[in-house]
Amino acid sequence: MKEQRKELQVAALCNGTAIDHIPTNVVFKVVSLLGLEKLENPITIGNNLESKKMDSKGIIKIADKFFEEDVINKIALIAPNVVLNIIKDYRVVEKKRVELPQVIKGIVKCNNPKCITNNEPMQTRFDVIDCKNIELRCHYCDLKIKKDEVILR
Numbered sequence: 001m002k003e004q005r006k007e008l009q010v011a012a013l014c015n016g017t018a019i020d021h022i023p024t025n026v027v028f029k030v031v032s033l034l035g036l037e038k039l040e041n042p043i044t045i046g047n048n049l050e051s052k053k054m055d056s057k058g059i060i061k062i063a064d065k066f067f068e069e070d071v072i073n074k075i076a077l078i079a080p081n082v083v084l085n086i087i088k089d090y091r092v093v094e095k096k097r098v099e100l101p102q103v104i105k106g107i108v109k110c111n112n113p114k115c116i117t118n119n120e121p122m123q124t125r126f127d128v129i130d131c132k133n134i135e136l137r138c139h140y141c142d143l144k145i146k147k148d149e150v151i152l153r
Contacts, residue, residue, distance in 0.1 A: 011044055011061075012090055013044075013061045013063060013087045013090070014063070014087070014089065014090055015063065015064050015087060015088050015089065016041070016061060016062050016063040016064050016065050016066070016087055017061070017062050017065055017066055017067060017084065017085070017086060017087070018059060018060070018061045018062075018084075018085040018087060018092075019059065019060045019061075019062075019072075019075070019082055019083075019084055019085075020057070020059050020082065020083045020084075020085060021051070021053060021054060021057050021059075021081060021082050021083050022057060022058035022059065022060065022079050022082050023054070023057070023058070023079055024047055024048050024056050024057065024058050026058075026078045026079050027045065027047045027058030027060070029078050029079075029152065030058075030060060030075055030078065030079060030082075031045065031060065032152070033074060033075060033077075033078065033107065033152060034067070034071065034075075036060070036062065039062065039065065041062055041063050041064055041065050042062075042063040042064075043060065043061065043062050043063070044059075044060070044061040045058070045059075045060050046058060046059045046060075066086060070101055072084055072098055073098050073099055073100060073101045074101070074104065074107055075098050076098040076099055076100040076101075077100060077104065077107070077108070077134065077147075077150065078150070078152075079098075080098070080100065080134070081097065082097070082098050083095060083096070083097055083098075084096050084097070084098055099131075100128055100131050100134065101128065102127065102128050103125060103126070103127055103128070103139075104125070104126045104128065104136065105123055105124065105125050105126075106123040106124055106125075106153065107124075107152055107153055108124055108126050108136065108145070108150055108151065108152060108153065109124065109151040109152070109153050110124055110126075110138045110140070110141065110143060110145075111143060111145055111149060111151065112138065112141050112143040114141070115138060115140055115141040115143065116140050116141070117138070117140055124138070124153070125138075125139035125140070126138055126139060126145070127139060129144070133146070133147065134146070134147035134150075135147070136150070
């Protein structure tokens with residue numbers, strides 16, 4: 001009979017944000033997208049962890065950091081089913097699934113070399129035209145980009 005594991009795979013968090021159920025192939029893209037390498041806060045990154053819902057998963061815990069909803073929702077671009085947990089005094093006080101915003105600014109590069117955003121110092125802007133399959137349209141040149149064509153800035 002297999003012995004049941006009782007310890008946590010990743011240390012508990014007193015206060016902060018836990019981003020759970022991240023597909024293992026995009027954990028470090030999420031780290032980059034949120035700019036976590038620039039933070040001074042304690043950060044725990046777990047990858048290839050056991051999961052009941054997925055084959056394996058990643059998790060990121062950031063102590064004493066709470067993100068604005070629009071920042072967190074950008075994660076939906078590369079990891080649409082992650083769960084965000086807000087933790088206070090070791091308790092989950094809020095749990096929600098990230099959602100793709102209707103407009104994405106400054107994080108996706110336009111794949112059209114002639115687009116003004118690739119030739120002038122300006123922020124990119126994409127309208128989400130399909131949330132389920134993740135399809136974006138450049139606000140400036142109308143180029144459509146599918147999820148597998150997305151290049152993060």
